[in-house]
Amino acid sequence: MKILSNVPLKDKTTFKCGGTAKWYAEPADFLEFATLLKLHKGKLFVLGAGSKTICIDKGFDGLVISTQNLSKICFDGDLVVCDAGVKFENLQGFCIKNALSGLEWSAGIPASVGGASVMNAGAFGHDFAESVEKVEIFENGKTSILAKKDISFSYRNSSLKNKVVFRVWLRLKKSSSQEVEEEFLKFAEQKQKNQPVCMGSAGSIFKRQENVIPAKIIDKLGLKGAKIGGAEVSTHHSGFIVNTGSATANDVLSLVELIRQTVHQKTGVVLENELIVLE
Ligand SMILES: Cc1cc2nc3c(=O)[nH]c(=O)nc-3n(C[C@H](O)[C@H](O)[C@H](O)COP(=O)(O)OP(=O)(O)OC[C@H]3O[C@@H](n4cnc5c(N)ncnc54)[C@H](O)[C@@H]3O)c2cc1C
Structure with missing residues (x-):
């Protein structure tokens, strides 16, 4: 099994942005997967389809194991x-x-x-x-x-x-x-x-809570379409942030923070992230 170095995770995640994995492997079967897990002692991240994950631009200083070949x-x-x-x-x-x-x-x-x-x-x-x-x-x-x-x-x-x-x-x-x-x-x-299914995203950014539908609050506060760099609050569904093409992970995460702070200041609600940040 090959262990690759400095692999761009923008190609492995649906947000299509972010940094690299210092080490990256795609085990072909469970024996290889288990062997890697047993031998590796440092930072580790198991990546599925990458549809809820964003890696910070600085990259992940550890091993990412992708399950993409375990597909029976x-x-x-x-x-x-x-x-x-x-x-x-x-x-x-x-x-x-x-x-x-x-x-x-x-x-x-x-x-x-x-x-x-x-x-x-x-x-x-x-x-x-x-x-x-x-x-x-x-x-x-x-x-x-x-x-x-x-x-x-x-x-x-x-x-x-x-x-x-x-x-x-x-x-x-x-x-x-x-x-x-x-x-x-x-x-x-x-x-x-x-939903904006054709654009880079990770689905809903924030979790629903009792009596809190994040997209509705974001809409009400006029944040639909708000932009930082190449990241935008989707005009299609305010619960999504989309990559308009040139977003960095920093653009996305800054927009997440802007939304959280605005929502907290104006409504008192603390939004909980659903997005998994690999750092
Ligand atoms: C367009 C779009 C629409 C979406 N719509 C929905 C929706 O309607 N409902 C919904 O719930 N979600 C939705 N999502 C989000 C996403 O698809 C889900 O959260 C999904 O469960 C993430 O799976 P993944 O394999 O891509 O996880 P990843 O992003 O690869 O990983 C997510 C987390 O799971 C862990 N993980 C992955 N595989 C393993 C494993 N084998 N063992 C241990 N840990 C593992 C990772 O370490 C990470 O912590 C949407 C996303 C997009 C882009």
């Missing part, structure tokens, strides 16, 4: 088992082919299965936790399997944070391929209508 999906009895690097797009194709319902809400989310379980990705009132049955993790030099009851999932968060996810077992319902495909298309259309 198969059946284990009546459960579906996915390697951590399986992209949602491919999982959706698998669901349509095998007439499996339960993940239609996830259409258009550019996640990996590992990232989605750690972040408990969700939309339209559903989340990934609904379908998760068990998770294989790597911790203290060995793998173990956590049953759903041993994992705490909450809004865009889980107790899997700071663990390494290898594989995830999902329980989905038998349906018809046509129905599943139609539902995926319906949700994908809604996403396209309401």
Whole structure:
């Protein structure tokens, strides 16, 4: 397995900006992944599809391990088992082919299965936790399997944070391929209508809280379209910051800070970041 140096993470994240990883590897299988995890003693970051992550412009002075080659999906009895690097797009194709319902809400989310379980990705009132049955993790030099009851999932968060996810077992319902495909298309259309899906971003920047919908507050305070350098509060969806083409990570993070300070000063609400900053 090659370990590369000074790899630009703008090519590996959906924000399309930011610095480099000092060391970078894409293990081909779990043996290589586990070997790296056992041998590496310094700073470490496991990268899925990079759709919630931004790396500061100065770069990350450690090892980034990408799960992108860990991409197998198969059946284990009546459960579906996915390697951590399986992209949602491919999982959706698998669901349509095998007439499996339960993940239609996830259409258009550019996640990996590992990232989605750690972040408990969700939309339209559903989340990934609904379908998760068990998770294989790597911790203290060995793998173990956590049953759903041993994992705490909450809004865009889980107790899997700071663990390494290898594989995830999902329980989905038998349906018809046509129905599943139609539902995926319906949700994908809604996403396209309401979100800037064609621009560099990391989805919603701030978490929803009880009685707090960040996009609504940002809109109300006139911050829609606010810009710092190449980063802009999306004119399509105020909960997103988009890269207009030339954004640096510093532009994005300065805009995040500007929004947080303005919202706090004018409403007293402290917005909580959903974006993962690699530094
Ligand atoms: C256009 C767009 C739309 C989006 N819409 C939504 C939406 O509707 N709902 C939603 O919830 N999110 C949405 N997102 C955000 C994003 O897709 C999710 O947060 C997703 O769960 C992140 O998965 P990832 O694999 O890209 O994670 P990454 O960005 O790669 O990583 C995120 C975190 O997970 C950790 N991680 C990743 N893989 C592993 C692993 N195998 N083991 C341990 N830790 C791991 C990373 O270390 C990091 O802390 C959107 C993003 C974009 C760009």
